[in-house]
Amino acid sequence: MSRRFGVAWFALVPLLLAALAVGGVLFLRQGGFAPYRVPAGATHPLTATPEQVGRGEYIARLGICATCHTTRGGVPFTGGRAFATGYGTIHSTNLTPDAQTGLGGWSVEEFRHTMRNGVSRHGVLYPVFPYAHFALLRDDDLDALFAYLQQLPATARAPTPNRLEFPASWRPALVAWRMLHYQPATPDGGAGESPQQRRGRYLVDGLGHCAMCHGARRSMGSLPAAGYLAGGRIPGLGWYAPPLDAQQLRRYSTAELADYLRSGTSPHGTVYGPMAEVVYGSLRHLTPDDALAMAVFLKSVPAHVAVPNSAEPAAGPNRDADSGADLYKRHCEDCHARDGRGTDKGPPLVDAVAVTAPDPANAVRMILYGAMPPTTAGNPRPHSMPPFVQQLDSAEIAAVANHIRMTWGDRHSNLSAGDIDALHGIDVD
Numbered sequence: 001m002s003r004r005f006g007v008a009w010f011a012l013v014p015l016l017l018a019a020l021a022v023g024g025v026l027f028l029r030q031g032g033f034a035p036y037r038v039p040a041g042a043t044h045p046l047t048a049t050p051e052q053v054g055r056g057e058y059i060a061r062l063g064i065c066a067t068c069h070t071t072r073g074g075v076p077f078t079g080g081r082a083f084a085t086g087y088g089t090i091h092s093t094n095l096t097p098d099a100q101t102g103l104g105g106w107s108v109e110e111f112r113h114t115m116r117n118g119v120s121r122h123g124v125l126y127p128v129f130p131y132a133h134f135a136l137l138r139d140d141d142l143d144a145l146f147a148y149l150q151q152l153p154a155t156a157r158a159p160t161p162n163r164l165e166f167p168a169s170w171r172p173a174l175v176a177w178r179m180l181h182y183q184p185a186t187p188d189g190g191a192g193e194s195p196q197q198r199r200g201r202y203l204v205d206g207l208g209h210c211a212m213c214h215g216a217r218r219s220m221g222s223l224p225a226a227g228y229l230a231g232g233r234i235p236g237l238g239w240y241a242p243p244l245d246a247q248q249l250r251r252y253s254t255a256e257l258a259d260y261l262r263s264g265t266s267p268h269g270t271v272y273g274p275m276a277e278v279v280y281g282s283l284r285h286l287t288p289d290d291a292l293a294m295a296v297f298l299k300s301v302p303a304h305v306a307v308p309n310s311a312e313p314a315a316g317p318n319r320d321a322d323s324g325a326d327l328y329k330r331h332c333e334d335c336h337a338r339d340g341r342g343t344d345k346g347p348p349l350v351d352a353v354a355v356t357a358p359d360p361a362n363a364v365r366m367i368l369y370g371a372m373p374p375t376t377a378g379n380p381r382p383h384s385m386p387p388f389v390q391q392l393d394s395a396e397i398a399a400v401a402n403h404i405r406m407t408w409g410d411r412h413s414n415l416s417a418g419d420i421d422a423l424h425g426i427d428v429d
């Protein structure tokens with residue numbers, strides 16, 4: 001008995017050593033867990049020039065920092081916005097130079113380290129903060145960003161406590177998540193790309209962190225390389241973000257796509273939901289050159305293989321095709337036109353994101369709640385989509401959603417009143 005135990009024990013030694021080695025490599029790769037701090041006095045002083053501050057402001061806009069780091073109606077950059085995740089609610093922090101509650105007393109080294117590694121003087125940060133993307137930012141861009149943030153009015157705002165479940169509530173537990181799911185970004189691609197494409201890639205992958213919403217996620221919120229810009233339901237927001245690639249964006253010419261990013265509108269569609277916020281908070285500030293670089297890059301991303309979506313209703317005969325067509329005629333045709341090609345009051349539905357998506361969430365939410373595109377220089381008086389939640393019942397909304405998705409999205413769509421009720425209850429941000 002004891003001898004057999006001894007043999008088994010020895011057999012386990014190499015396995016244990018291998019597990020320790022793998023664990024050690026993963027631990028080192030994700031960067032440890034110690035809080036990171038370099039006192040401001042101990043570092044090279046950052047003497048900001050007005051040019052640097054101006055560039056920092058542009059970078060902050062493209063990084064969508066203020067949108068995430070401001071509550072509705074709050075002082076910009078003072079934090080407190082809530083983000084719902086699968087494991088609880090996280091709040092953003094104060095980025096103004098207030099000494100107690102913000103970035104007052106931070107050194108530029110500490111800022112660079114936090115932006116690239118997701119580890120600050122407060123320890124390991126939650127990945128709602130898109131540090132894996134910001135890791136791609138160049139030193140001079142991060143320094144300009146820091147110079148801009150440091151000259152904002154210092155405003156005290158005590159942090160809003162997070163409401164997280166254990167073990168996510170314990171910051172060091174994030175190390176386990178990072179060991180399994182976090183890969184420090186490495187500037188990749190670039191070979192064979194034009195300077196314009198490379199600039200576009202830098203803006204899309206780094207500052208713009210477009211894959212935060214447009215990437216396909218695995219369990220635990222990780223963004224595997226295979227899901228890069230492959231599209232999917234955005235966790236915590238209940239909207240579907242389409243893939244971004246040559247196939248999805250074929251309806252836009254490169255110039256139209258560049259213009260869409262800045263204005264939020266185009267002959268092929270208008271932004272809504274979280275994308276409206278991205279255009280308003282960030283992309284409307286793009287220079288024409290940067291918008292064109294992003295469009296050129298996005299249209300060069302190879303098409304993704306369509307992924308079947310579990311949110312798609314099972315195939316089956318469509319119950320109420322006639323009532324769907326009739327409801328469309330009565331309630332929608334005026335703005336979206338009989339043939340679905342749109343009017344000056346409403347965008348086309350033919351090939352629109354909401355009708356071609358494997359996930360019906362956008363179509364249903366638009367019909368339920370309506371939307372208003374952001375006001376931009378290129379779209380100064382946007383037309384809005386009225387809400388139908390008071391006018392139509394769930395069965396009618398299902399019928400009209402099925403009608404537009406089958407007619408102009410080339411999809412099978414068999415939503416029932418129950419599916420509408422389920423989407424009705426989804427989280428709004």
Ligand code: HEC
Pocket residue numbers: 059060063064065066068069083090091092093095111114115120121122124125126127128129130145
């Ligand atoms: C998608 C939303 C989002 C965006 C975009 C975003 N942040 Fe954050 N950021 C957060 C959240 C949430 C936290 C808090 C994370 C935590 O507590 O672990 C955070 C934390 C930080 C921290 C750490 C602060 C500390 O005291 O430890 C810094 C610095 C920071 N963000 C800077 C920026 C800058 C600069 C930008 C723009 C380039 C930016 N963030 C864009 C959500 C965001």
Ligand code: HEC
Pocket residue numbers: 203204208209210211212213214234239240241242244248249261269270271272273274275276278283294353362
């Ligand atoms: C907060 C989530 C979010 C972020 C971040 C985001 N998007 Fe979107 N995006 C969406 C959603 C949702 C849609 C679908 C609704 C719509 O069409 O407006 C969308 C739609 C789009 C479309 C329209 C696609 C089509 O077929 O018409 C383009 C283009 C686009 N996004 C580009 C970008 C780029 C470039 C970035 C990065 C700078 C980005 N998005 C960042 C959520 C996001």
Ligand code: HEC
Pocket residue numbers: 269270271272273327328331332333334335336345346347348349352353354355362363366367371372373383384385386388400401404
């Ligand atoms: C008063 C004009 C108007 C009416 C009536 C109207 N819409 Fe819209 N619709 C719009 C506008 C404007 C938008 C773009 C809104 C935005 O981008 O914020 C839109 C957007 C949409 C979208 C999103 C398209 C995309 O690009 O993904 C869908 C789906 C939609 N409408 C369906 C309907 C249906 C179904 C009806 C009838 C039940 C209807 N609309 C009635 C004006 C209208």
